[in-house]
Amino acid sequence: MTPLHGQLAVNAHRIPDDTAVVLKDHTFSYTEFDEEVNRYAHALASLGVRKGDRVAVLSTNSDRFLLALYGAFRIGAIASPFNPRSAPLELHYLLTDSGASVLAFGGDTAEVVRALSTHDDLAPVDARVVSLDGADGFDDLAHLAATMPAHDPGVAVAEDDDAIIMYTSGTTGAPKGALFDHHRMLRVGQSMTALGLTAGQRQLHAAPLYHCAELALMTMTGLTNGNENHIMDVFDPVAVVDSLERHRITLLLAVPTMYQMIMRVPGITERDLSAWHTGFFGAAPMPPTAVAELSRKFPNVQFTQLCGPTEGGSTGIYSAPHEVRERPDTTGRRAVPYAQVRLADGNGDEPEVGTPGEILLRVPSMMKRYWNKPEATEAALRDGWLHTGDLAVRDEHGYFTIVDRLKDMIITGGMNVYSVEDENALAGHPEVQDVAVIGRPHETYGETIVAVVTPVEGREVTLEGLREYAADRIGEHIAAPRAGDPADSPQSLRQDPQARVA
Structure with a gap:
C-alpha cells in the first residue's frame, strides 16, 4: 500500500474527473482535491513544518479541515485533529502534549484560540497559529496555499511512518493521544470495505470529522476508495434528510442520537430516500427500541452496528444487518474482518457465558502507542491484545452486549x-x-x-x-x-x- 495521501494521488490519476468532496456548493474532483492538498502541503512546509512534526487541526467540518489534514500527511507530518468544542485549558493541554508546531483553526473556534494568549493561567504555547478561513488577526493558511504550486512536494513518506494522533479522554485522567501510522489507518479502510463501504458510494458525512469513527472509518476510507464525499458543516436532521434525497446518498454513518433525531423529521416516511441502502451506527449504545424503529421507518436500508474504541482505530466488533434486526438488544456478534476478539475476567481467563468480562481486541488497526504515556500504553497493550476497558457479556449464540466501562x-x-x-x-x-x-x-x-x-x-x-x-x-x-x-x-x-x- 501507499500512504493515505498516496491513495488520494492514485485516485487523481485513476478517476481524475470523479467527484471527491462536496461541501454546500463547492465541489472538488479528485484531480482538484489532490492538487489543493499539494498546495496546503507546500504552505505548511513554508511555515517550517517538517517530517515528524505535529500539525493540530481545530475546526468543525469543512473542506479545509481535510485539506490541512492531508497536506500534513503529504509532507510526512503527524496530523492531530482536536475537538472544536475544547475549552482553553483543554486546548492548551492538547497543544502542549502533542508538541504541535502549527495549529490550524476554523473561524468558529477563534474565540477559544484567542483565549490561549489572554488567559491568566496559561503559559504561552510554541505552536504557530494560523486560520483556515480568514479570522481577523491571524495568518490565513488557505490564502497562503493559494500562492503555492500544485505539484507534489516530493517528501518521501512510507506506509509505516506515523500519520495521526487521535485524542481520547477515556473515563479518567488527562486526554490520551492514540498514535497511528499510515498502514494502520489503511487497515481500518480494509475492514470497512469488507463491511460494505465499497467503491462507488455516495457518502454523507454528518458526524464530526475530528472524531475517529467519522474520520477513520468513513472519510479516509471514502477518499481511499474513490467515493463521492458530501460533507455537512453542522449536523441538522432536516438538512441530513434533504441531502439524502437531493444527492441520492447511498451510505451514512450516524451516532444513535443523530438517528433518533432524523427519525423525528416531519414527513420522513414520505421522502424519496430510495438511493440510501447502507447505514452504520455506533460510537454509543443504541436503545433496542430505536434500532427497531430504524428498521421500520427505513426498510430498504441495511444497518450494520459497529463498536470499537479510538485505540483500535474505531474498529472492534460488529453485527451484520440481519443480526441487527434479530437482536437489537446486543452490541455486536463478532470481530470485524481481519481482527480477533475475546472476553477476559480479572485473571485473564474467558468468563462463563453470561458473566461480564473485559473486551480484548487484536486488530491490525490497533494504535502503536499512547503519545507521551508509556505507562498507559503498557496497561492498554499487553501480549498483543488491546485491553479496551469495556465490560461485556457474551450469550450462548455469540452475541456481545456491553454493560459498562470497567471503571464506571x-x-x-x-x-x-x-x-x-x-x-x-x-x-x-x-x-x-x-x-x-x-x-x-x-x-x-x-x-x-x-x-x-x-x-x-x-x-x-x-x-x-x-x-x-x-x-x-x-x-x-x-x-x-x-x-x-x-x-x-x-x-x-x-x-x-x-x-x-x-
Missing part, C-alpha cells in the same frame, strides 16, 4: 449495576430523548444511582413516571422503592439536589 461499573450495597442496561430500559420511555445512568458516592451503600434524563422537546418527564416505567423493566436497584427502604437507598430512583432528572 456502579457497586451499590454490594451489588454490581451496569449502567447501559438501565439506560437501554429507560430510553424506551416515549418521552425520553436521551438518558445517562451514573453512580454517586454514598456513605452507607458505596454508591447510589442517578438517572440524568433529557426529555423529548416539548414533553415533560416526571420522576414518578420514570419509576413506574422502570418497575416492570429493570431490577429494584433503580425502580420504585420498597416499603421500608430509606429515601436514599440504592433501590430508589429519586430527585437528587446534586443531580438533574428532568
Whole structure:
C-alpha cells in the first residue's frame, strides 16, 4: 500500500474527473482535491513544518479541515485533529502534549484560540497559529496555499511512518493521544470495505470529522476508495434528510442520537430516500427500541452496528444487518474482518457465558502507542491484545452486549449495576430523548444511582413516571422503592439536589 495521501494521488490519476468532496456548493474532483492538498502541503512546509512534526487541526467540518489534514500527511507530518468544542485549558493541554508546531483553526473556534494568549493561567504555547478561513488577526493558511504550486512536494513518506494522533479522554485522567501510522489507518479502510463501504458510494458525512469513527472509518476510507464525499458543516436532521434525497446518498454513518433525531423529521416516511441502502451506527449504545424503529421507518436500508474504541482505530466488533434486526438488544456478534476478539475476567481467563468480562481486541488497526504515556500504553497493550476497558457479556449464540466501562461499573450495597442496561430500559420511555445512568458516592451503600434524563422537546418527564416505567423493566436497584427502604437507598430512583432528572 501507499500512504493515505498516496491513495488520494492514485485516485487523481485513476478517476481524475470523479467527484471527491462536496461541501454546500463547492465541489472538488479528485484531480482538484489532490492538487489543493499539494498546495496546503507546500504552505505548511513554508511555515517550517517538517517530517515528524505535529500539525493540530481545530475546526468543525469543512473542506479545509481535510485539506490541512492531508497536506500534513503529504509532507510526512503527524496530523492531530482536536475537538472544536475544547475549552482553553483543554486546548492548551492538547497543544502542549502533542508538541504541535502549527495549529490550524476554523473561524468558529477563534474565540477559544484567542483565549490561549489572554488567559491568566496559561503559559504561552510554541505552536504557530494560523486560520483556515480568514479570522481577523491571524495568518490565513488557505490564502497562503493559494500562492503555492500544485505539484507534489516530493517528501518521501512510507506506509509505516506515523500519520495521526487521535485524542481520547477515556473515563479518567488527562486526554490520551492514540498514535497511528499510515498502514494502520489503511487497515481500518480494509475492514470497512469488507463491511460494505465499497467503491462507488455516495457518502454523507454528518458526524464530526475530528472524531475517529467519522474520520477513520468513513472519510479516509471514502477518499481511499474513490467515493463521492458530501460533507455537512453542522449536523441538522432536516438538512441530513434533504441531502439524502437531493444527492441520492447511498451510505451514512450516524451516532444513535443523530438517528433518533432524523427519525423525528416531519414527513420522513414520505421522502424519496430510495438511493440510501447502507447505514452504520455506533460510537454509543443504541436503545433496542430505536434500532427497531430504524428498521421500520427505513426498510430498504441495511444497518450494520459497529463498536470499537479510538485505540483500535474505531474498529472492534460488529453485527451484520440481519443480526441487527434479530437482536437489537446486543452490541455486536463478532470481530470485524481481519481482527480477533475475546472476553477476559480479572485473571485473564474467558468468563462463563453470561458473566461480564473485559473486551480484548487484536486488530491490525490497533494504535502503536499512547503519545507521551508509556505507562498507559503498557496497561492498554499487553501480549498483543488491546485491553479496551469495556465490560461485556457474551450469550450462548455469540452475541456481545456491553454493560459498562470497567471503571464506571456502579457497586451499590454490594451489588454490581451496569449502567447501559438501565439506560437501554429507560430510553424506551416515549418521552425520553436521551438518558445517562451514573453512580454517586454514598456513605452507607458505596454508591447510589442517578438517572440524568433529557426529555423529548416539548414533553415533560416526571420522576414518578420514570419509576413506574422502570418497575416492570429493570431490577429494584433503580425502580420504585420498597416499603421500608430509606429515601436514599440504592433501590430508589429519586430527585437528587446534586443531580438533574428532568
